[in-house]
Every structure is written in structure tokens, then in C-alpha cells.
Amino acid sequence: xxxxxxxxxxxxxxxxxxxxxxxxxxxxxxxxxxxxxxxxxxxxxxxxxxxxxxxxxxxxxxxxxxxxxxxxxxxxxxxxxxxxxxxxxxxxxxxxxxxxxxxxxxxxxxxxxxxxxxxxxxxxxxxxxxxxxxxxxxxxxxxxxxxxxxxxxxxxxxxxxxxxxxx
Ligand code: ZN
Numbered sequence: 001x002x003x004x005x006x007x008x009x010x011x012x013x014x015x016x017x018x019x020x021x022x023x024x025x026x027x028x029x030x031x032x033x034x035x036x037x038x039x040x041x042x043x044x045x046x047x048x049x050x051x052x053x054x055x056x057x058x059x060x061x062x063x064x065x066x067x068x069x070x071x072x073x074x075x076x077x078x079x080x081x082x083x084x085x086x087x088x089x090x091x092x093x094x095x096x097x098x099x100x101x102x103x104x105x106x107x108x109x110x111x112x113x114x115x116x117x118x119x120x121x122x123x124x125x126x127x128x129x130x131x132x133x134x135x136x137x138x139x140x141x142x143x144x145x146x147x148x149x150x151x152x153x154x155x156x157x158x159x160x161x162x163x164x165x166x167x
Pocket of ligand 1: 042045046047069070071072073132133
């Protein structure tokens with residue numbers, strides 16, 4: 001099969017998944033009985049979201065989000081919540097690791113199969129600024145799973161949270 005045509009076909013399919021999740025985001029609601037709430041911001045693009053997580057026996061019993069931003073950030077949050085619901089904390093972190101390598105272009109093709117619909121975001125690896133949009137919800141999830149509520153920002157990814165607190 002013609003490689004170029006295959007790429008165009010899968011790009012179109014992936015774009016359709018992103019647009020559909022942007023139009024009708026899954027788990028787009030507040031959660032009254034969440035035990036973790038995290039605010040995530042991506043100042044580069046203007047994306048912001050709130051993520052609610054409820055952990056039961058170290059498993060993501062429920063996860064939801066609300067927020068504003070570009071189609072990539074919203075679709076990624078929608079896909080993320082769908083993907084991690086029901087997973088253990090370790091499984092969710094493992095998924096985050098693979099997803100992060102996908103969007104930064106370092107995940108081998110053989111491992112991409114396991115990501116399912118999340119592969120739709122793989123195209124952002126060609127657009128470095130978009131990587132932050134696609135990663136925002138995942139960084140918020142990582143933060144929520146690691147500790148209780150606080151704020152994360154894509155500025156200073158690599159461990160730091162956003163400036164402005166305690167300064
Ligand atoms: Zn964005």
C-alpha cells in the first residue's frame with residue numbers, strides 16, 4: 001500500500017476523532033464527590049481546565065473535567081478521561097508515559113497500537129507548541145494522582161508547578 005496515501009487516510013481519521021471529542025467532550029462535568037481537584041493552565045495557547053478525580057482503592061473510580069481552550073486541549077482531556085477511568089494509579093501513569101512519548105515523537109510504532117483512540121493525538125509531535133495543548137490534561141492527572149489539589153502549568157514542565165504561589 002502507498003505509504004503517503006495511508007498517512008493521509010489515518011490523519012483524516014485522527015482529525016475526525018479530535019473534532020468529535022472537541023464537539024462532544026466525554027466526562028465534561030463537575031464532580032461533587034471528587035477527592036482530588038487540579039487546575040491546569042497552558043498560557044502558551046490560553047488553555048485552562050479543572051480536573052476532578054475520585055480514587056477508590058488506588059483505582060480511578062471517576063474522572064471528569066471542565067475548561068476552555070483549543071480543540072486539541074479539549075479533545076485530549078476528553079480522550080484522557082475516557083482512557084484512564086477504571087485504571088489503577090500505576091496503569092494510568094504508565095499510559096501517561098506512553099502518551100507523552102507518542103506526542104513527543106519517541107514512541108516506537110510497535111507500542112502505539114496499545115494506545116487506542118489516544119493515537120489520534122500523535123500528529124501533534126510535528127508541532128511542538130501543540131504538544132503542550134495535548135499534554136495539559138495529562139499533567140493535571142499526574143498531579144492529581146500524586147497528591148492532593150494544587151495547580152499545574154505547562155510552563156515549567158519537568159517538575160515545577162506554575163509560579164505565583166508563595167512568592
Ligand atoms: Zn491549546
